[in-house]
Amino acid sequence: MRQENSYEYINDFLYFVIKPAGGNRGGNALLYCSGVNLQRFLPITKGRHRLGLNPAAKGLQSVNLRVRSLSLSHGATPKSIHGNDCSGIAPAKDDLWYSELFLIENASEPLPDEIINYAVVDLLKKIFLACMLKETMPDKLIEPGELKTFIEDMCVKYGR
Secondary structure (H helix, E strand, O other), rough: EEOOEEEEEEOEEEEEEEEEEOHHHHOOOEEEEEEEHHHHHHHHHHOOOOOOOOOHHHHHHHHHHHHHHHHHOOOOEEEOOOOOOOOOOOOOOOOOOOEEEEEEEEEOOOHHHHHHHHHHHHHHHHHHHHHHOOOOOOOOOOOHHHHHHHHHHHHHOOOO
């Protein structure tokens, strides 16, 4: 989903947002924001991992490493940053979210779309694999509302 110079994929379970960094970070720098709602994924992940190894959080970390690699392969430069540049993106404010952000400098035009398409699908594949769920994720990105319904159905199916 493209929103005025930004690329967004947001629902109650996860978000991936790429937007202009602004400020003194350079005119062509992008801010990459990602998050996963640990609380909403609990029916799927609860009891299927060891302490400190939540599949949703670990899945997001793994996806973000691949996003950095993907950025490098396109000639861009990912850089770690700290701050609250991504605050306010998570739709459910009272839930427990795990989030990460970093900067992407010199990103080519098609890179943000490629990142969003990859990140959403791969995050769910990683979570399902870690939880040993035999569910097939679509290889193609579906609308955020459709994905929300799909994940809710999985929560009902696998919830304990």
